[in-house]
Amino acid sequence: MNPTSPPVPESALPGLAVPGSAVAEPAVSEPALIEPGLTEPVVTEPGVPGQPTIYDVARVAGVSIASVSRVLNGRRNPRPETRERVLEAVSELGFIPDGAARALSARLKEVVGVVIRRPPPVTAPDGSVFEDEELSLQFSDLINRGIEIAAQRRDFNLLVSSVGLDGHDEERRIFSLARKCDGLILHDRVLDPARLARLARLVPVVTLAGTPTPTTVNVGSDNASGMAELARHLVRDHGYRTLAYLGGYSDSPDNLARAAAFASQVRADGATLLDGPAWRGNYFAAGGARVIERMLAARQPLPRAIACANDQSALGVVYALTQHGIAIPGEVAVAGFDDIPMARHLRPQLTTVRQPIQELGATAFDVLHALIGEDRADRADVMLPTRLIRRESCGCPSGAGPLARAAG
Amino acid sequence: MNPTSPPVPESALPGLAVPGSAVAEPAVSEPALIEPGLTEPVVTEPGVPGQPTIYDVARVAGVSIASVSRVLNGRRNPRPETRERVLEAVSELGFIPDGAARALSARLKEVVGVVIRRPPPVTAPDGSVFEDEELSLQFSDLINRGIEIAAQRRDFNLLVSSVGLDGHDEERRIFSLARKCDGLILHDRVLDPARLARLARLVPVVTLAGTPTPTTVNVGSDNASGMAELARHLVRDHGYRTLAYLGGYSDSPDNLARAAAFASQVRADGATLLDGPAWRGNYFAAGGARVIERMLAARQPLPRAIACANDQSALGVVYALTQHGIAIPGEVAVAGFDDIPMARHLRPQLTTVRQPIQELGATAFDVLHALIGEDRADRADVMLPTRLIRRESCGCPSGAGPLARAAG
DNA sequence: TGGATCTCGGTAAGCGCTTACCGGCCGATC
């Protein structure tokens, strides 16, 4: 009697309840809404959350489920009359096909998974300002936005998951996520190469700012050019002679590339690079602040300019320097990397290397989508351009220098 | 011959290819990897992306698919030996069940949809600083983080989607999203009440900071208390006599509640409230800045204190005031609402009403999860507490006043 | 006008799981 059950043919006469036929089933304590005389038992069941299925549509439209499916998916070329009847039934019932059933049948879920790394809880050296590092979310979230915008164009959705670094349950979660979608986009450092390879056998995988592997495709930005441009600017245009690079995670490919590019350009230009394990901020504001605090506590001389692995840690550096009354850029110039939106809200406005954050995400999706579609898709890594954004913190005049405008 | 195809029983003798049986199928140009003599045709097909299915596991383990399923889902109580053989086969094949198939069969997708409203592109009055409003994402993203953290505890994933306000394709997208998940969490103002009701018939729906409806559950925070506390603080503690509330969207329930609470408290305390349509920033930094610019351009007197509908617009107010050399809090005090992470990075640090952003998200998920589980779940709206965070921009001493610490 | 061809609905076989039901085996019970 349930209008939602497929196997029931036309046998159930409209308006005639046949109690006997229901006996075959075990007593499910169904309210048995017997309403004789109802000419058309409308298929909306108030309490029951059961949705109309394609069978309901077919019955109401007086066609087969195949026709319904064909109309809805634009296959073949249904007769106008058929199409009309189906569409009418669809809108009458408010039918929307179930995602899982479509996915199972069509072997396409129209979902891509995104895994980001959740930053660990950080306690700042002074226990004050950086008690939570939620700001660092901005970068990942902007990338995700880019992914989503691109995904929408293809009617895909984003299934997001974040992992901590305890690694406890993470692997299981990522792998089961993989089976809920058609492909995966992994932010930097969420999985080691061995597991990555295993994962890539399950679904197509695109890494963001990761290490290229034979079975995955990487999308990143041109760290080297941007960083070299920044180094040249600091040394040649501003004439700074001692510089330092405040690094990110030592296992981050982005960080390594930036460090190498900065160092080699600084040295090529004959300036001095302060180096060593002390210069590591791990991409966090708290980390950047801590480096400065320790330098000052140890009475070590600061460099004339500090290039940070990202804007986030630059923010910490700016904060710490300001706390100690050190003028930026007067005494120490500071630069970041990324150009997150808040970089321009800092005082002084932060000079940084812009990478096209949203575009990074959008590109990652497009690449993944190609991978999902064809078996033999282009497996070439993608590198997006970066460019120096001159603001105040490097010593450039405020209000955006002419070069910055010209580059736009 | 495909080891992944369920219907093939044990008939295919190991190591014996039967070409004739494949003829029934149309020529699919299968490479026909005939390797006689292979004692155990290992089920890993190199090129083919086809994953092992539960049938493969059952065959390798020498049990039925029901047993495999029972072992993996911990149903009944399989004999230790059975369990062991299944688990061994699972790990040998690297089997992970397909999400769509599970969802279809178990009638549970373990996915909740989240819809956020993407802010429209905004052009700032001076065309410079606020060219993109990506900062405003922080609030939504923090909520999403909260949702995700709660979801992870239940092995659910988040399917995110954003909508613009053109409304063009939005409705279709939201409804089809609904059929890809077990329930939906909607941020403020993504759907009008009529459509909301229709959506709620499809899946359980929880709104965030929305309007309560009979068929959805709302999770929000206690705007009234927080705002009243702020008003009292500004008037009673600081003695400000003229104040203004810089509003958000006029159709935002949060905004309306905040406006009402602020106004009534200010008036109750006998101070003057500047009012009118001019005082609307629409939650954006650019909007907040524009209000100030217009006030100044029209030579209208500014109030002694401005409470903004959210931190975002407070940021714009601070920016505009600073641009004009107006001292904060010396000449005009400013306060926000939300306590987004960057509130404390502003100079001066922003006094604001904190709402537990992540907790809002986590609560929304928990409520939704309850709705998904039971049919007759608690349909009671939830209101989370807010509290005033005193920082510098209201006139309190820097370094967080004693009250703020005590309240923690 | 008769067959070849084309068009378009319907039938039914999956997609890869979960689970109701059945039945064989076992120890416990009388």
Next chain:
DNA sequence: GATCGGCCGGTAAGCGCTTACCGAGATCCA
């Protein structure tokens, strides 16, 4: 020692779609 449950595996029926295949009718051309 026959009976009765309890335990546990297997069988098979779905879950709600898509689509290969078939066949009836319409169309076409000789």
